[in-house]
Amino acid sequence: MICNHYNFVKMDKIGAYLSKHEIKPSLQRLKIFEFLYNNKNHPTVDSIYTALSPAIPTLSKTTVYNTLKLFISKGIIRSIHIEDHEVRYDADTIPHGHFKCIGCGGLFDFPFDHHLQLQTNLAGFQITEEHFYLKGYCKLCGAN
Amino acid sequence: MICNHYNFVKMDKIGAYLSKHEIKPSLQRLKIFEFLYNNKNHPTVDSIYTALSPAIPTLSKTTVYNTLKLFISKGIIRSIHIEDHEVRYDADTIPHGHFKCIGCGGLFDFPFDHHLQLQTNLAGFQITEEHFYLKGYCKLCGAN
DNA sequence: TGTTCATTTGTAGTCATTACAAAATTACTT
DNA sequence: AAGTAATTTTGTAATGACTACAAATGAACA
Ligand SMILES: [Mn+2]
Ligand SMILES: [Mn+2]
Ligand SMILES: [Zn+2]
Ligand SMILES: [Zn+2]
Numbered sequence: 406m407i408c409n410h411y412n413f414v415k416m417d418k419i420g421a422y423l424s425k426h427e428i429k430p431s432l433q434r435l436k437i438f439e440f441l442y443n444n445k446n447h448p449t450v451d452s453i454y455t456a457l458s459p460a461i462p463t464l465s466k467t468t469v470y471n472t473l474k475l476f477i478s479k480g481i482i483r484s485i486h487i488e489d490h491e492v493r494y495d496a497d498t499i500p501h502g503h504f505k506c507i508g509c510g511g512l513f514d515f516p517f518d519h520h521l522q523l524q525t526n527l528a529g530f531q532i533t534e535e536h537f538y539l540k541g542y543c544k545l546c547g548a549n
Numbered sequence: 550m551i552c553n554h555y556n557f558v559k560m561d562k563i564g565a566y567l568s569k570h571e572i573k574p575s576l577q578r579l580k581i582f583e584f585l586y587n588n589k590n591h592p593t594v595d596s597i598y599t600a601l602s603p604a605i606p607t608l609s610k611t612t613v614y615n616t617l618k619l620f621i622s623k624g625i626i627r628s629i630h631i632e633d634h635e636v637r638y639d640a641d642t643i644p645h646g647h648f649k650c651i652g653c654g655g656l657f658d659f660p661f662d663h664h665l666q667l668q669t670n671l672a673g674f675q676i677t678e679e680h681f682y683l684k685g686y687c688k689l690c691g692a693n
Numbered sequence: 694t695g696t697t698c699a700t701t702t703g704t705a706g707t708c709a710t711t712a713c714a715a716a717a718t719t720a721c722t723t
Numbered sequence: 724a725a726g727t728a729a730t731t732t733t734g735t736a737a738t739g740a741c742t743a744c745a746a747a748t749g750a751a752c753a
Contacts, residue, residue: 433700541677703747705745723726
């Protein structure tokens with residue numbers, strides 16, 4: 406159920422990855438990206454902030470917002486908008502689908518062939534992003 | 550480019566449509582659904598409110614919010630969350646794709662075969678909704 | 694060390710949405 | 724038709740996620 410498109414070996418590789426994308430690897434940026442990389446359940450701003458606060462006691466929620474916005478502008482993470490009241494983040498930028506469970510709130514990855522859909526009447530349109538997601542009940546929450 | 554999945558002939562048919570879905574057809578509800586039905590550009594709460602205010606001078610934005618929420622709970626419209634700062638609404642509930650132009654902000658329909666994707670590793674998951682959308686530049690905004 | 698620049702932080706402000714209760718409208722009963 | 728109850732609409736206040744902004748901190752460099 407989990408996509409593994411990238412292959413960092415160690416924490417210190419993340420610094421090089423950020424640098425390669427013109428992002429100076431400060432402590433906060435390293436930790437935030439590391440958290441996103443290790444937690445493939447698509448965290449929210451709040452869950453990132455709550456998780457990192459103990460390790461970085463001075464961390465500000467504004468920094469989390471700013472850093473995620475920076476990451477998005479550099480193209481190394483994506484934001485996921487499924488519910489109107491929550492934004493979730495994903496360090497996996499290779500196109501894949503998402504399943505949102507309306508029971509437990511879990512957000513799961515699944516692969517899909519993103520070239521199947523393009524045989525549609527969008528001639529002359531320039532596509533830069535594609536998003537595909539499902540909603541329903543996951544295996545554990547199955548309503549029955 | 551526009552999907553036409555439903556076939557109301559006249560305004561007064563909308564009352565029956567609402568009733569069939571356990572929605573008492575008040576003036577506000579009729580007008581709001583009619584507007585959504587006639588404007589397939591996926592309006593926002595604000596554009597609905599602004600458009601209907603002249604005809605219904607007493608209209609409250611709260612009523613627009615409440616009515617849209619009611620329509621969604623009864624399953625006759627859908628909300629579309631693509632950007633984090635705007636929610637758009639669609640009276641067409643039959644699965645179809647959306648193309649969001651990052652130039653002009655336009656949101657266009659396109660058909661797609663929603664059964665193509667389901668050959669994926671989601672065994673045991675109950676799917677209740679599927680959403681597929683693209684972002685990029687429309688024919689008019691084409692960046693070149 | 695001193696100077697400059699980039700990053701982080703806390704606070705104040707914004708804005709879309711919601712909660713809530715009063716007002717208005719509709720439905721029902723006598 | 725008048726009275727009563729239920730539903731719907733409306734306006735205002737409150738909420739809460741996100742942003743703007745400027746001070747504080749920290750890194751880079753001479
Ligand atoms: Mn993902
Ligand atoms: Mn549509
Ligand atoms: Zn679940
Ligand atoms: Zn356009």
